[in-house]
Amino acid sequence: MTNSDDRRSSSKSGGSDRPVTGIVVGADGSETSAAAVSFAADMARSRDMSLHIVHALDFAPYGFGGPYMDAGGVYEWVEEGGKTILADAAKLARSIAPDVEVTTDLSIGSGAQWLVDLSETARYIVLGASDSGAAATALLLGNTAVNVTSHAHCPVVVVRGDERESGPVVVGVDGSDLSDAAVAAAFxxxxxxGATLLVVHVWSDLGPGLLEDPRASELVPDDLEQEETAVLAQALAGYQEQYPDVTVERRFYVDNPRARLEELSGEAQLIVVGSRGRGGFRGMLLGSTSNTLVGKSECPVMVVRPARD
Incomplete structure (x- = not known):
């Protein structure tokens, strides 16, 4: 009997051992993953990329595993269920993007780690937001989206909220080298x-209590405000020349970055953030900010990590 770690099947409608270089989307049979598959298929169609749909089953968190799991064809039964999920997802993808090359892959193991591994060569990873009502075997159960956005080597889009064809692309900046990756992706x-780019710089050296004061913006020294204005100008340097077709709107806020970006997600078609920021209370793109948006945004969120050396 084959060990569970070796149980992976691939199909193409048409599978291949070649590295995945297009868009990878996780499917688990839930409504949220169906939204992710639809989003990824449309993304692949519009960008002339291939689409790779994956489904993983990780029994370890639930105490399952070991030789007895092979008894009575349990793994075979699980695999058949996974193949059905993949077949349904592929059918959905092809209905949206009939000209896109669609491949599928099934694995038993850590879904998050597998997606991180695939991100080494993929252009994008697409995930549905966690669905607490999904089955215990769901790929996206728990903190998979958070784990993948924290460790992936390519941009990760978490599909949640409303998909809009209008509204701006919103990017949060904090002046760090790491947020530069988010700005590049957002442009x-x-x-x-063909969207307006709304560049948001939320900052403050005020204590958390003072941020609740409606006069907070009046409490910031002029020289500090000028410094933060320069931070935003530096963050945009070069990109407006590289993308002359993009209309840029800038907004400054003395506020909590998580709350402000969550609010702006109600009007955006996409929020783009980095995976972490420059640290301290001033840091805007800390993991907590991206994690909050992954869980609460009203539109899809793209989380971008800096390129590796």
Missing amino acids: AEASFR
Whole structure:
């Protein structure tokens, strides 16, 4: 009997051992993953990329595993269920993007780790938001989206909230080298979508209590405000020349970055954030900010990590 770690099947409608270089989307049979598959298929169609749909079953968190799991054809039964999920997802993808090359893959193991591994060569990873009502075997159960956005080597889009064809692409910046990756991705997305780019710089050196004061913006020294204005100008340097077709709107806020970006997600078609920021209370793109948006945004969220050396 084959060990569970070796149980992986691939199909193409047409599978291949070649590295995945297009868009990878996770499917688990839930409504949220169906939304992710639809989003990914449309993304692949519009960008002339291939689409790779994956489904993983991780029994370890539930105490299952070991030789007895092979008794009575349990794994075979699980695999058949996974193949059905993949077949349904592929059918959905092809109905949206009939000209896109669609491949599928099934694995038993950690879905999050598998997606991170695939991100080494993929252009994008697409996930549905966690669905607490999904089955215990769901790929996206628990913190998979958070784990993948924290460790992936390519941009990760978490599909949640409303998909809008109008509205701006919103990017949060904090002046760090790491947020530069988010700005670059946001300009590219705005250009591709023909959307306005709303660049948001939320900052404050005020204590958390003072941020609740409606006069907070009046408490910031003028020289600090000028410094933060320069931070935003530096973050945009070069990109407006590279993307002359993109209309850029800038907004400054003395506020909590998580709350402000969550609010803006109600009008955006996409929120773009980095995976972490420059640290301290001033840091805007800390993991907590991206994690909050992954869980609460009213539109899809793209989380971008800096390129590796």
